[in-house]
Amino acid sequence: MPHKTFFWFIFPTGLAMILFIGLPIVSSFFQSLHIETQQVLMEVENCDPFGCQTNVRVDVEATDKLREENPLGRFNGFGTYLDRNHLAFDEIGEAWNSSSSMGEFKDIVLNLPFYKALLFTLTFCFSVTPPVIFLGFIVALSINTLAKSIKGLIVFGTILPMIVTPLIGSLVLFWMIDSQGIIGASIQILFDDPNLSLKASSNLTWITLIIYGIWHNTPFAFVVFYAALQTVPQDPIEAAFIDGASRYQRVRYIVIPHLYPVATFIMLICLMDNFRVFEPIIGFSAEGVAQSLSWMIYQDLRNENKMLFGSAGATSMLTIIGIAILLTPVLIRTWKEFRTER
Amino acid sequence: MKKLLIALLFSFVSASAFAGSHSPCGVTNGSINILANEFTTYRIFMDEVKSCAGPDADFNVTHSVDHNKLQVAALSANPAEFSAKLVTNGSITPLMNDGLIRPLDDLVAKYGANLNENQKITIDGKIYAVAFMANAQHLWYRESILNDLGIDVPSTYEEVIAAAEKIKAAGVMPNPYAGAFKSGWNLGQEFVNMYLGHGGEFFKSGSAQPNVNNEKGVAALNVIKKLTELSNPDFLTQDTNAVKEEWESGNVALMHVWNSGAASLLDDEGDQAIKADTRLAPSPSVGGGSKPATTLWWDGIGISTNTSDENAEASFRALVGAASSSELANDNPNATVWLIKGYTPGDTAGPVVDAANRGATPYPSFPHMSLMHGALSSELVEFLQGNESAEKALADVEAAYVAKATEQGFL
Numbered sequence: 001m002p003h004k005t006f007f008w009f010i011f012p013t014g015l016a017m018i019l020f021i022g023l024p025i026v027s028s029f030f031q032s033l034h035i036e037t038q039q040v041l042m043e044v045e046n047c048d049p050f051g052c053q054t055n056v057r058v059d060v061e062a063t064d065k066l067r068e069e070n071p072l073g074r075f076n077g078f079g080t081y082l083d084r085n086h087l088a089f090d091e092i093g094e095a096w097n098s099s100s101s102m103g104e105f106k107d108i109v110l111n112l113p114f115y116k117a118l119l120f121t122l123t124f125c126f127s128v129t130p131p132v133i134f135l136g137f138i139v140a141l142s143i144n145t146l147a148k149s150i151k152g153l154i155v156f157g158t159i160l161p162m163i164v165t166p167l168i169g170s171l172v173l174f175w176m177i178d179s180q181g182i183i184g185a186s187i188q189i190l191f192d193d194p195n196l197s198l199k200a201s202s203n204l205t206w207i208t209l210i211i212y213g214i215w216h217n218t219p220f221a222f223v224v225f226y227a228a229l230q231t232v233p234q235d236p237i238e239a240a241f242i243d244g245a246s247r248y249q250r251v252r253y254i255v256i257p258h259l260y261p262v263a264t265f266i267m268l269i270c271l272m273d274n275f276r277v278f279e280p281i282i283g284f285s286a287e288g289v290a291q292s293l294s295w296m297i298y299q300d301l302r303n304e305n306k307m308l309f310g311s312a313g314a315t316s317m318l319t320i321i322g323i324a325i326l327l328t329p330v331l332i333r334t335w336k337e338f339r340t341e342r
Numbered sequence: 343m344k345k346l347l348i349a350l351l352f353s354f355v356s357a358s359a360f361a362g363s364h365s366p367c368g369v370t371n372g373s374i375n376i377l378a379n380e381f382t383t384y385r386i387f388m389d390e391v392k393s394c395a396g397p398d399a400d401f402n403v404t405h406s407v408d409h410n411k412l413q414v415a416a417l418s419a420n421p422a423e424f425s426a427k428l429v430t431n432g433s434i435t436p437l438m439n440d441g442l443i444r445p446l447d448d449l450v451a452k453y454g455a456n457l458n459e460n461q462k463i464t465i466d467g468k469i470y471a472v473a474f475m476a477n478a479q480h481l482w483y484r485e486s487i488l489n490d491l492g493i494d495v496p497s498t499y500e501e502v503i504a505a506a507e508k509i510k511a512a513g514v515m516p517n518p519y520a521g522a523f524k525s526g527w528n529l530g531q532e533f534v535n536m537y538l539g540h541g542g543e544f545f546k547s548g549s550a551q552p553n554v555n556n557e558k559g560v561a562a563l564n565v566i567k568k569l570t571e572l573s574n575p576d577f578l579t580q581d582t583n584a585v586k587e588e589w590e591s592g593n594v595a596l597m598h599v600w601n602s603g604a605a606s607l608l609d610d611e612g613d614q615a616i617k618a619d620t621r622l623a624p625s626p627s628v629g630g631g632s633k634p635a636t637t638l639w640w641d642g643i644g645i646s647t648n649t650s651d652e653n654a655e656a657s658f659r660a661l662v663g664a665a666s667s668s669e670l671a672n673d674n675p676n677a678t679v680w681l682i683k684g685y686t687p688g689d690t691a692g693p694v695v696d697a698a699n700r701g702a703t704p705y706p707s708f709p710h711m712s713l714m715h716g717a718l719s720s721e722l723v724e725f726l727q728g729n730e731s732a733e734k735a736l737a738d739v740e741a742a743y744v745a746k747a748t749e750q751g752f753l
Contacts, residue, residue: 048463199576306440311746
């Protein structure tokens with residue numbers, strides 16, 4: 001395609017991307033460099049049903065005046081990025097000097113909010129993605145062999161987990177794994193331990209979230225694989241069949257190589273999706289033991305009475321950098337393949 | 343002459359009767375849109391507000407347990423998403439910090455004739471809210487279970503723990519205690535109670551510097567830990583409403599929840615055997631202190647700054663009509679402790695009055711308290727799971743608070 005044609009072809013998409021993705025990112029970045037203006041406090045007398053007492057309150061007028069002078073707040077440079085709730089370099093340095101063993105150092109670092117969230121996010125990402133690709137492929141292969149008459153119904157049933165809103169899906173499961181729910185009670189009977197609770201321990205909660213993630217994401221992989229399976233050329237398969245290749249051999253040597261680029265694509269999307277895991281944490285009320293980077297942004301914007309825009313902006317930027325780092329190997333690989341094909 | 347005198351007298355009387363006593367109910371102009379927490383007492387109150395507003399009013403109410411998280415964003419918009427918010431002494435500070443609720447002196451002068459003096463919440467000499475109920479967390483127990491095992495009603499947390507251990511050891515129930523320990527606001531609140539009960543102060547005096555990592559903080563955490571060990575293992579996911587459900591299912595013999603819970607815990611739905619056996623007791627003290635380990639709360643009406651005067655007046659009228667309705671209070675005497683004029687307290691008001699008499703502290707209303715509460719909400723979980731020491735958890739709380747307070751401009 002000539003460059004000029006390509007330019008006009010990509011122009012509307014590019015414009016929309018700049019407007020709706022590029023500019024907000026720039027704006028978040030800009031916000032992340034600032035913190036709130038100094039709050040002006042004043043002493044006042046408060047009276048309520050329990051009596052009167054002297055207390056401090058924010059002098060709204062004086063604070064508003066400061067805010068009007070600096071609508072963005074005080075410039076803080078990369079201070080927010082480096083504070084304890086984000087990269088926490090000072091705390092890590094201190095931990096390195098004070099801890100006597102690697103284990104102790106690791107404990108201190110993983111106790112910092114950002115690294116705690118990063119650990120869960122990465123664990124979730126890498127535990128969910130491979131099973132999703134594997135299961136999606138198996139399901140697609142099996143459904144592809146079904147008779148046409150029941151195929152539609154089965155396909156619909158299979159993609160249900162993806163159709164259900166993540167929050168609702170996780171809430172339903174949350175109630176089912178309750179110690180009085182059907183799954184929770186069955187597990188207690190199975191392991192003969194009346195105190196076993198999936199919600200109580202960190203490890204079990206993590207496993208529950210990961211299983212939920214696999215359940216929710218597999219249909220996506222299935223749909224893509226299923227579509228790709230329709231494009232597998234029939235000639236080589238028939239030829240292999242005549243040559244006496246088993247079903248396993250046909251899949252291993254013809255279907256899989258054909259679907260390889262599709263698998264890369266699914267992996268890319270899954271990694272990106274799972275890196276911003278959020279809804280199940282809310283649905284399973286798992287905030288206590290499992291925090292993700294997206295959850296940290298939510299926490300800054302929703303769980304405080306006042307929105308911490310700077311902090312949320314900084315976490316967003318770090319999330320974007322995280323996704324970029326995560327996808328680099330896959331992108332480099334794709335690029336190399338693209339080059340060799342040329 | 344005589345006629346004139348009568349006419350004058352009449353106009354004087356009617357003028358004075360109407361000054362300060364415009365009837366609040368029957369709103370026709372303006373729209374009313376209220377944001378409120380979600381629990382039974384508020385539902386009862388809102389029914390009264392709605393009937394006061396009258397059939398012609400444009401009336402909307404949003405009940406949400408996330409009201410604290412929604413309020414600042416929703417009232418910052420101009421025009422605000424809600425014309426009024428039911429506030430408490432905890433949730434009013436973030437609104438005051440940003441000037442999001444308006445002074446009500448003129449509206450109170452116009453429509454507040456039937457209010458008690460102590461319903462008027464004044465800050466720096468201006469009325470910013472009108473309180474209608476008082477609330478506090480206190481102990482609830484199952485009388486028959488305590489009687490069967492010969493346990494006296496506990497008056498300290500040490501006795502609560504001993505009682506729960508005895509119930510557990512007797513095999514009556516595996517998890518006899520319950521409290522709202524859900525990670526987040528609820529868990530933070532449990533620490534606030536226990537720390538104040540130990541006589542702690544959240545900030546170094548006269549500053550916004552945190553002050554929880556001390557002996558009192560550690561002692562408070564250790565009591566909470568013991569209590570959670572006697573609770574349902576899912577305690578980190580149970581908020582007040584979940585705890586009340588556990589109670590109504592008969593899984594719990596002792597719990598520390600809100601007095602307003604009586605509205606649903608003692609109503610005529612569900613297992614009446616359990617309800618008949620449910621008793622209220624004063625909030626226990628802890629660690630040898632004399633103060634009960636609980637906080638006093640008032641709930642009241644706040645009117646949005648960023649709403650039109652017409653909507654503000656309409657909302658205030660409907661709300662204050664309910665907040666001065668002695669029928670509402672006396673028809674539901676046990677729904678909570680009403681602050682309304684002419685209210686005769688019901689059987690369940692005792693523990694709140696007791697807490698006030700024994701010197702329980704009102705929930706701290708520092709402008710930076712919500713940041714401290716937020717830090718407590720997220721940093722105590724690992725201690726309760728046994729993954730870190732109390733000192734470490736409290737050091738984390740302070741560090742998390744400092745980072746946030748710095749960003750907010752308090753430090």
